[in-house]
Amino acid sequence: xxxxxxxxxxxxxxxxxxxxxxxxxxxxxxxxxxxxxxxxxxxxxxxxxxxxxxxxxxxxxxxxxxxxxxxxxxxxxxxxxxxxxxxxxxxxxxxxxxxxxxxxxxxxxxxxxxxxxxxxxxxxxxxxxxxxxxxxxxxxxxxxxxxxxxxxxxxxxxxxxxxxxxxxxxxxxxxxxxxxxxxxxxxxxxxxxxxxxxxxxxxxxxxxxxxxxxxxxxxxxxxxxxxxxxxxxxxxxxxxxxxxxxxxxxxxxxxxxxxxxxxxxxxxxxxxxxxxxxxxxxxxxxxxxxxxxxxxxxxxxxxxxxxxxxxxxxxxxxxxxxxxxxxxxxxxxxxxxxxxx
Ligand SMILES: [Zn+2]
Numbered sequence: 001x002x003x004x005x006x007x008x009x010x011x012x013x014x015x016x017x018x019x020x021x022x023x024x025x026x027x028x029x030x031x032x033x034x035x036x037x038x039x040x041x042x043x044x045x046x047x048x049x050x051x052x053x054x055x056x057x058x059x060x061x062x063x064x065x066x067x068x069x070x071x072x073x074x075x076x077x078x079x080x081x082x083x084x085x086x087x088x089x090x091x092x093x094x095x096x097x098x099x100x101x102x103x104x105x106x107x108x109x110x111x112x113x114x115x116x117x118x119x120x121x122x123x124x125x126x127x128x129x130x131x132x133x134x135x136x137x138x139x140x141x142x143x144x145x146x147x148x149x150x151x152x153x154x155x156x157x158x159x160x161x162x163x164x165x166x167x168x169x170x171x172x173x174x175x176x177x178x179x180x181x182x183x184x185x186x187x188x189x190x191x192x193x194x195x196x197x198x199x200x201x202x203x204x205x206x207x208x209x210x211x212x213x214x215x216x217x218x219x220x221x222x223x224x225x226x227x228x229x230x231x232x233x234x235x236x237x238x239x240x241x242x243x244x245x246x247x248x249x250x251x252x253x254x255x256x257x258x259x260x261x262x263x264x265x266x267x268x269x270x271x272x273x274x275x276x277x278x279x280x281x282x283x284x285x286x287x288x289x290x291x292x293x294x295x296x297x298x299x300x301x302x303x304x305x306x307x308x309x310x311x312x313x314x315x316x317x318x319x320x321x322x323x324x325x326x327x328x329x330x331x332x333x334x335x336x337x338x339x340x341x
Contacts, residue, residue, distance in 0.1 A: 016324035026293035087131025174202030202329035
C-alpha cells in the first residue's frame with residue numbers, strides 16, 4: 001500500500017514528462033462527455049461503460065482491440081475547440097496531479113487529419129499551441145510540442161510532415177517515429193530524420209519497445225542512422241549488453257513508460273520492469289506516461305511503480321528528472337523559468 005506521506009514525497013519531486021501522446025492524454029470526464037455528445041455512448045452511461053469502449057486497462061491480448069480504442073478516441077477529436085481543450089487539460093492535469101514543470105507533448109497530424117482533413121494542419125497546430133499557451137500562463141509549466149511521424153505510412157507522406165515540422169521550428173521542437181517497429185523498421189526514414197536534425201530539430205524515435213528479438217537493434221539504428229537524441233521506450237535495451245554500452249557512452253536517455261510496457265506486453269509485469277536495472281547499469285533513464293488518458297493513469301502512477309514496486313529512491317528519481325530536464329528539447333531559457341534550482 002502507498003502511504004499518503006510517501007505519495008506527497010513523490011508528488012513534491014519537480015517532474016519532466018518527455019513522452020506523452022496528446023491524442024491519448026485526455027481527461028476521462030471530458031472524453032466521456034464528447035462520446036455522449038457525439039452519440040457514440042448513451043446519455044447517462046457509466047464510467048464503466050466508457051472504460052470498456054475507450055480505455056486499455058489490462059494487458060492486451062490482441063492488437064486490433066487496442067487499436068480500436070485509439071481510433072474511437074481519435075474520432076472524438078473532431079473540432080478545433082476540442083483540440084485546444086484536450087491540450088489545455090493535458091497540461092493542467094500534468095501540473096496539478098503530478099507536479100510536472102517541463103512537459104513535451106507529441107502528436108501526429110496525419111492521425112487526426114486522415115479522418116478530419118477539413119480541420120487543416122495549420123489550424124490544428126494553432127489550436128494545440130493555444131492550449132499550451134493558456135496552460136503556461138496559468139501554471140509554472142513549460143510546454144513543448146513534438147511532431148510524430150507514423151512509420152506505417154509512406155516515406156513520401158512522412159517527408160511532407162517532417163517538412164511541416166521544420167517550417168514550424170520553434171513551435172515544433174522535434175520529430176518522432178512511432179507505430180509498429182517490428183514490421184516497419186526505421187531504416188527507410190533515415191534521410192527524413194537526418195534532414196530534420198540538420199535543420200535543428202530534436203530527434204526522438206520509438207525503438208526497442210516490443211518484446212521481439214530484433215527490437216533492441218532498432219535502438220542502435222535509431223541512434224547511428226537516424227541521429228536520435230533520445231529513445232522512445234528502449235525498454236528492450238536490457239536484453240543486449242552492446243546496446244546498454246552505446247546508451248551509457250552516448251548518454252542518450254530512454255523515455256521509459258512502465259504501465260504502457262505492461263499493457264502492451266513489452267514486459268511481463270510492473271515488478272519485472274527494467275528501469276531500475278538500466279539505471280543501475282548507468283543508462284540515463286527517464287519516467288513517462290505515454291498514453292495517460294487511454295491507459296487510465298497519471299505520471300504519478302509511474303512514480304509509484306518506480307518507487308514502491310521497483311525500489312527506486314527519491315534521489316534516484318530526482319536524478320532521472322535532472323537527466324530528463326537536460327534532454328528536453330525546450331530551450332534553456334524557458335526551462336530555467338519553471339525549473340527549481
Ligand atoms: Zn509512445
